[in-house]
Amino acid sequence: xITKSSYxxxxxxxxxxxxxxxxxxxxxxxxxxxxxxxxxxxxxxNETASDVLQEVFINIWKKIRSYDxxxxxxxxxxxxxxxxxxxxxxxxxxxxxxxxNLPIPETPDLNIGSDLKPVVEDVGLKKILxxxxxxxxxxxxxxxxxxxxxxxxxxxxxIPLGTVKTRIRSALTQLRNMID
Amino acid sequence: xxxQEYISSGIVESYVLGLSSAEERSExxxxxxxxxxxxxxxxxxxxxxxxxxxxxAVAVPEGLKQKVFDAIGGHENEVKPAASVMKMxxxxxxxxxxxxxxxxxxxxxxxxxxxxxxLTKKLDDSGKTLAQLEQDIKVLQGNPAIKMARMDxxxxxxxxxxxxxxxxxxxDVYLLVNNLPKPANDKQYQLWAFIDGKPVDMGLLxxxxxxxxxxxxxxxxxxxxxxxxLEKRGNGPIPHGAVYVKGNP
Numbered sequence: 001x002i003t004k005s006s007y008x009x010x011x012x013x014x015x016x017x018x019x020x021x022x023x024x025x026x027x028x029x030x031x032x033x034x035x036x037x038x039x040x041x042x043x044x045x046n047e048t049a050s051d052v053l054q055e056v057f058i059n060i061w062k063k064i065r066s067y068d069x070x071x072x073x074x075x076x077x078x079x080x081x082x083x084x085x086x087x088x089x090x091x092x093x094x095x096x097x098x099x100x101n102l103p104i105p106e107t108p109d110l111n112i113g114s115d116l117k118p119v120v121e122d123v124g125l126k127k128i129l130x131x132x133x134x135x136x137x138x139x140x141x142x143x144x145x146x147x148x149x150x151x152x153x154x155x156x157x158x159i160p161l162g163t164v165k166t167r168i169r170s171a172l173t174q175l176r177n178m179i180d
Numbered sequence: 181x182x183x184q185e186y187i188s189s190g191i192v193e194s195y196v197l198g199l200s201s202a203e204e205r206s207e208x209x210x211x212x213x214x215x216x217x218x219x220x221x222x223x224x225x226x227x228x229x230x231x232x233x234x235x236x237a238v239a240v241p242e243g244l245k246q247k248v249f250d251a252i253g254g255h256e257n258e259v260k261p262a263a264s265v266m267k268m269x270x271x272x273x274x275x276x277x278x279x280x281x282x283x284x285x286x287x288x289x290x291x292x293x294x295x296x297x298x299l300t301k302k303l304d305d306s307g308k309t310l311a312q313l314e315q316d317i318k319v320l321q322g323n324p325a326i327k328m329a330r331m332d333x334x335x336x337x338x339x340x341x342x343x344x345x346x347x348x349x350x351x352d353v354y355l356l357v358n359n360l361p362k363p364a365n366d367k368q369y370q371l372w373a374f375i376d377g378k379p380v381d382m383g384l385l386x387x388x389x390x391x392x393x394x395x396x397x398x399x400x401x402x403x404x405x406x407x408x409x410l411e412k413r414g415n416g417p418i419p420h421g422a423v424y425v426k427g428n429p
Contacts, residue, residue: 021254028245033237034230040238050241057248071209072196073223075230080198125232143199150201168199169190176193179228 009074016064024061031075032057035082041126042086042145052089056082087147128178136171143168186211187221196225316354316394325349329406331427337361340424344371344406345394353382353397360408360424363387368413369424373403381417382406403429 007015007026015023036053043049059081067077089095126145129137138157142148150168154161194200195208212218325348333340340361345354355371363369371382383397385408407426409419 021249021252024252024254025245025249028248032240032245034233036240037236037238038233041236046241050244053240054244054247054251058251061248061252070213073226073230075233076196076226079229079233083198125236127236128232144197169194172190172193172197172199173188176225176228179232 010069013064013067013069013074016061017067019061019064027060028057031078034075035078038079038082039086042083042147043089048089048095049086052085053082056085059085083144083147091147125175128175131178132171132174136167136174139164139168140171140175181211183215183217187218192218192221192225196222196229313394323347323349327429329403329427329429331406331408331425333425334423336422337424340408342408342425344397344427344429346400346403346429351399351401353400355382355385355395355397357385357387357393357395360387363410366413367410367421368415369408370411370415370419370421371397372407372409372419373400374405374407375400375403377404379407379419384411384413384415405429 007023012023012027016027032053035056036049039049039052039056040046043052056078060078063081067074071077126141129140132140139153142153142156143150148156150161150164153159154164157164159167191200191204191208195205200208208218212222327346327348329344329346331342331344337360339359341358342360343356343358345356347353353371353373360369369385369387371385372379373382374380380400380403381398382400383395385395387393405426405428408424409421410424411419411421415421
């Protein structure tokens with residue numbers, strides 16, 4: 001068996017789609033920590049984040065054949081698998097029931113629905129969010145980190161759907177400039 | 181469509197981060213395939229998101245990798261280079277074991293073949309002996325005229341024992357040496373027939389190494405008794421030596 005220290009993205013994807021375990025080991029070694037960071041920015045508890053990460057890698061292994069390089073880079077695809085899994089977890093009844101037993105964190109006094117509380121911490125992208133205007137920060141948090149649809153946000157915040165979309169887009173372009 | 185405006189509208193970020201609707205996604209993919217600058221903007225943002233995520237990585241608990249590999253039915257160990265070394269060693273030993281087995285098998289085969297040859301020769305010899313004995317027995321048993329004279333050992337050699345088969349019709353005489361001591365090189369056994377009280381020479385014996393050999397002797401018309409003496413080699417028609425066995429028909 002040949003052991004490689006690195007792969008081109010094309011090679012890696014081809015090997016993974018052939019269910020090559022060595023390539024999968026390489027993928028885990030190189031990206032597990034980054035995806036863990038993403039998951040932790042959505043899920044608060046370490047233990048839950050670990051469970052989600054495990055689930056994410058199993059899903060990557062199972063669903064790698066559905067990955068289409070035309071639509072984006074491998075990391076982007078994995079990041080979205082991770083984000084979706086983390087959001088599914090925090091929106092699950094089991095997770096919400098557990099949260100009720102925890103002390104309610106102090107949150108900025110925002111004039112939004114009681115169901116929608118932005119949880120902003122200094123992790124990863126969230127650190128950058130702090131630089132956004134408050135109204136933009138809330139929208140990004142609710143949509144990206146909590147997975148609410150534009151329609152849900154529009155209803156909860158009582159803002160027209162078009163305005164929600166425009167503000168989110170404007171916030172994203174600002175975010176991009178901050179990242180670059 | 182103003183492409184620069186489209187790129188800077190936030191659709192690129194929205195698409196990459198998974199915040200756009202299904203409708204927006206399919207439209208973006210079409211435009212992306214059509215305009216290289218949109219594709220470029222997408223890839224640039226993807227790279228900066230990846231870099232950002234790498235910079236904010238959080239160490240994963242130990243043992244999680246093993247759990248993942250267990251779940252996909254794989255073995256984490258197999259992805260380590262040590263696995264190939266182990267496999268090589270295993271292969272080496274297997275090949276060595278096979279060679280040893282092969283050599284052993286070849287030697288075994290060879291020695292079996294040798295043993296087989298020996299046994300075949302022995303069987304062949306035994307077959308010849310048996311055929312000879314059967315021939316002799318036919319001669320003796322198939323003939324009602326045959327008389328038998330059992331000769332027992334005398335006091336000088338009580339263990340000795342021989343038998344004379346005498347065909348009263350053809351007068352042929354056969355001697356079966358059941359047991360006689362091996363004579364010295366210069367001595368020879370001699371068979372005698374007693375006819376009217378006188379010993380008549382029936383022939384000198386060239387004792388064969390083979391046991392229970394039947395010897396064709398001289399013919400005799402009539403005989404009241406038979407005896408074997410030990411004589412000097414090449415003895416004439418008069419007995420001089422001691423009597424070893426004697427008997428009557």
